[in-house]
Structure formats: C-alpha cells, structure tokens
Amino acid sequence: MQIKGNYVVGDAQAVATLYETGGFGRPRDGSLQLRFVEAAYLLSRGKIAILKNGKELDFDEFIQFAALAEDFFELKYIVYKDLKERGYYVQSSATDFRVYPRGGKPGKGSAKSYVFVRSERVPIPLSELLGLINEAQNVRKQFILAVVDEESDITFYDVKRSDAVGSFEGGMSAPYPAEAKKEKPVKAVLFKERVILSDKETADLLYNRAFFGRKMDDERLLLSLPESLYLAENGVLELYEMDGKRLSNEDFSKKASLIDSEFSKKYTIYKELKEKGFVPKTGFKFGTHFRVYRKVESLDKIPHSEFLLNAISTDYEFHLPATSGAIRLANSVHKRMIYAADFGGKREYVEFERIKM
C-alpha cells in the first residue's frame, strides 16, 4: 500500500480482504483508503505493508511519519487500538470514531456512539463540547469523550445534556412552604457572610419542611446567601444590615457578589433548580458549588443527594484533570456530576459519567 495525502491507499484486493471482511477503511473508485490509525493498526498486526516513495516503512517509522502528518495521531491510535482490542467495530473519520454496539457492524444495526479523543493536557471549552454533543444528539448517537492521560491510559466519559434525558425534574411540590410567607415578610439580618433569621416559627417551617439553612439554636436559622436572596425575592424575608438599615434585594445581591465572586453565576442556577422542584444545598464537602436533592420531605429521613453541580460561565474551559476528579468523586458516592451555564434565555446542564467500554 502507498501513502497518498492523508490516507494509506490499497487496491481492489485490499477492498475485498480488509473492507469487506474487517470493515477497515473506505472503498473509493475501486481502491481502499485507510486512515493512518487504521493503517498503523493493520501494520502492527502484519496485515499490510506500507510504502513511502518506494521504500517500505516499519512500524516505528510509519507512526513517526503519521504523528508528524496528523494532529493527535498518537492519541487517536491509542484509543483506536484499545477499542478494536475490546472487540468493537470502529469506523474512523477525520475528527472522531463511530463505534458500533458490541456485536454490531455496518449492515447490522447502526453506530451507537461518537468517540472524541482528547489529551488530558488540552482543555475543552464549553462551547466546543456543546457543539460536539449537538452533533451526536442530532443523529441520536451517544457522545463519548475519551481522555488520554500522561501515562497513555484512557478514561471514557458519556457526556450529555441532563435535560435531554428527561429525568431532570425535582420532586418538591413547592420551592418553600406556603405558610412561611406571611402578610408582611419576616426580618432577617446579614451577619457578615451569612444571614440570621430570628423568627422561630418561620425558621422552623423553612428548615423542617424545605431544608433551608442550618439551625443556629432553637430559635435562629442561619441561611446561606443564595437561600436568603431567593426567600427575599419571593417575599418570605426582608433583609437588613446589622445596624438595622434595610437592604434591598439588589443591594444584597451586590454585597453577596463581594463576599463570593461567583455568587451571581451560582444564584441563577440555584433559582432555576428551586423552580424545577429540586433542593440545592452547598456542595462544599464535595468541592462543588451544590449538592442537589430531588426531594426532602422530612428531616428525619434526608435522602442522599442525587447530583453534584458546578455553575460555570459560558466561556468556561474544562481542565480535564480537575473535571476527572469531580466526576470520580461524584460517581464514587453514587451521584451524577453536572455543570450548568446560563446562556441568557436558556440554561445548559451538561452531565459527565465515567463509563467502562
């Protein structure tokens, strides 16, 4: 076979032996075009010989040539070989792999997944990731991200829109107990980085029935900044400074952003989660912005939270080692890991799950 441009090209005989029986390459005008990863794989198994300017290349020579000619060739080869050895039928294209379900191949079902290969060292912007998810979603394929780490090990992630899977719905009938909203909102005081609500009746209702805040003592409830603003915007609370000065919701929001530079980003998502019927609480113990419960009916039997969530900006880049750690933690405590960004009119919820291929 000969190297021609971005392909290794074989004759009609190759079409019969490699394409028709093994599904390698693509027939074109009676000849066979192999991608470099396919050619390297076949070469390593002694199935083909590759000529360049009349000289036969050994495996090391060919992969060095391919690594210089094609971006990320070495990463793609590592993943391609791994998938083939696990028995998958893999179609290679310029940007990704199409992988058939186990036992499937062209003519026998269709490809199930797009596999996209990335080095752990190259961050993925959210916008790029959403584009890739869209492409897969449009043709009803699963999108799989294959990350190659510095030791050439591969970690596979199933990445999807949480709301595309139809299970993104909380179980609370209301975001706060209706009785907590009095004719006149109850007073609460911004106490440095947190808010103290000293009205025992409201405190009990909010805490016992909707898991707001944390009890300071029998009478007082300590509320977080997002909880406080949400309750104030809904007319349950009225916010004050320590010196007794009234704090408008807008001023509170400004102060909150000074205390926590990520406040505004987090609050937009907090609010939407509340409105979807979820119970969001801080994810500090997990290193995330929120841990989120589907439903908390009673404090006597608080269920496990169902997912961990980070609020990110629209220009966020996933730095894969940090993303990997967050997903691993979420999965190891049986939770889903979700990243949420506010695109003005619409919030995007992107979920990562580590999978074994």
Added chain:
Amino acid sequence: MQIKGNYVVGDAQAVATLYETGGFGRPRDGSLQLRFVEAAYLLSRGKIAILKNGKELDFDEFIQFAALAEDFFELKYIVYKDLKERGYYVQSSATDFRVYPRGGKPGKGSAKSYVFVRSERVPIPLSELLGLINEAQNVRKQFILAVVDEESDITFYDVKRSDAVGSFEGGMSAPYPAEAKKEKPVKAVLFKERVILSDKETADLLYNRAFFGRKMDDERLLLSLPESLYLAENGVLELYEMDGKRLSNEDFSKKASLIDSEFSKKYTIYKELKEKGFVPKTGFKFGTHFRVYRKVESLDKIPHSEFLLNAISTDYEFHLPATSGAIRLANSVHKRMIYAADFGGKREYVEFERIKM
C-alpha cells in the same frame, strides 16, 4: 457582667460558678475574663447577663457587637458551640481553641488538639498552615482545621506532616530492576507528549517488575515524562527526538516543561517518592498529580494505591472548596491525601484527613 476590651468580665462569684465548675474563661486578679464566644454561649443558655454602658444586651445585640469587634467571631462561635454541644471541654484563646479529649479537662489530662477555625472563603497559604502545624507539633498537640462553609456547616480536618507520623516509607527494594540497566543505555524516543521504548526486554523488565509505563503492544512501552527522565538520569535510557537527534536530559526536561508547565514541580517530588521506595503513577483519574503505591511486586496483584498526591509550590494557597473535594475523594476511596512542596533542601509533605469530632 461587663464588656471590657476584648473580654466580658465577671466577679469572684463568676470564677466560682463558671470557671471552677464549667471551665469557662480565665481568672484574673479575682475576676473572670470570658472570651466573646464563651460569653455568647453562656448568654444563649441564660447563664449570664451582659451589660454594655449600663444597658443589658440580648443575644442578637451581643453577637452583632462581638461580630463587629472581633474578626471571624461568628465562625468561631459556630465551631465553639458545636464542640461544646458534642461534650468537649474547650479552652478559648485569641487565635484558636484548645480541645481536651472526650472526658478530659484541665487537671485531668492535657488538651489533645488545637482547633483552628477558617471560612471556606478564605484561602490558607501553605506557609501559614505549616506555621500552625509547627506550633501544634512543638507541644505535641494534634492540629485540627475547622472549616465553616457557606451554610454554616463545619468540616473538621486533621492536618499533619506525613513524615512526622513515621509511616512515610515505600516498600520497593530498588527504584527500578537492576537488570534493566545495561552497559549502554537503551534508546527511547520522545513521541510528542510521551516516550516510546521499543526494546522489548527492557520494556518487559520495567513494566512487569516496577510498574513503569503502559504497554503499547508486545514490544513497546509508553512512558510518561517523569518516568522517562528518571530512567534517563539513572542511565537506563538514552533519550532521542523523533528525527533521531540525541536529547540530553537537560533538553528533555526543558521540552517536558513546555508540554506540562507543572513538570519541574512534579518531577522533584516524583524523584523523591521513587527514592523513598514508593511507586508513583499518574493520579489523573482522581484529579491529582499522582496516585502512589507503597509496593507493586507483581502486575498480577496490583494493590490499591495508598495515597493521592499533589505537588504544590511553596507559595501555594489552599482554596478550601477544592481542597475539600480532593480530600473527600481520597478518603472515599480509602486513600490518604497529601500535598508536597519542595523547599530546596527539604520537601514538606502535608496530609489532610477528614475527621468526625
């Protein structure tokens, strides 16, 4: 009782009732000096009344006064109250708490721990943390970091020097199999972000006996950048570029730092871990620089790695939400979480363990 400077001061009667029976405050010239957190705690339980300029303050008034007068009063109060309610004997000082073991109190054993309180929002520089650990270590106390999160919940960490506990020793008899070192070092090629070693015999020795690299195929081993430099510095390998040009260890190191900006920091620690008899491998799956095995004798029974490790710079600051996530992940997979910094002549290994009080 009266507010005087940074104390709430009581008379001889207070010494008898509060200090002698409950251990609150410190006697001074016949009177009793209470820290604000102690006073707030006693006030909330109706044990004392507090006067300011002749006027009695209620609890809300007193804590607002204290929060303005003392930095982080509200955080300290949250932690102090929590510890008292768990039944600990707590001595409050300006900067921290001294906590006695359960059932202990002054005159009955000595304080076991120093508890230092921090908001999740205030990063801790490594230098500050080492200072605090030193202070505790000098008087043989346990150092506990109490982090108050945005919902006023507390997470406790036992923080110590890993090497101070005498268990920081790997189990490998040599950092690489002696037979792998030939008379002339074996050739290995820098292939973009990784290194390919094509000498089957050396590859097998390094992989099977010391868990270096990852097999690419029967003959070839893919090595990470730190593994490659370590083997080259020890005369096992000789490094080359793809075009056949010899790469000195120094040039390789420079190239590695361009590929991975953290390479040099990571390599210093990698090297010391190897020399201590450990087997460090990438921690990518856990979002850390390394996962570290005490000993890998055979690839048929690879044990669980014992700790996760991040190499940090000497001016590193612990951002507590990220630190919390890393510790939680390590502990949830039964590993220790260690941060290592190179102070020139000496490396410091700082270990965090989440504990329940």
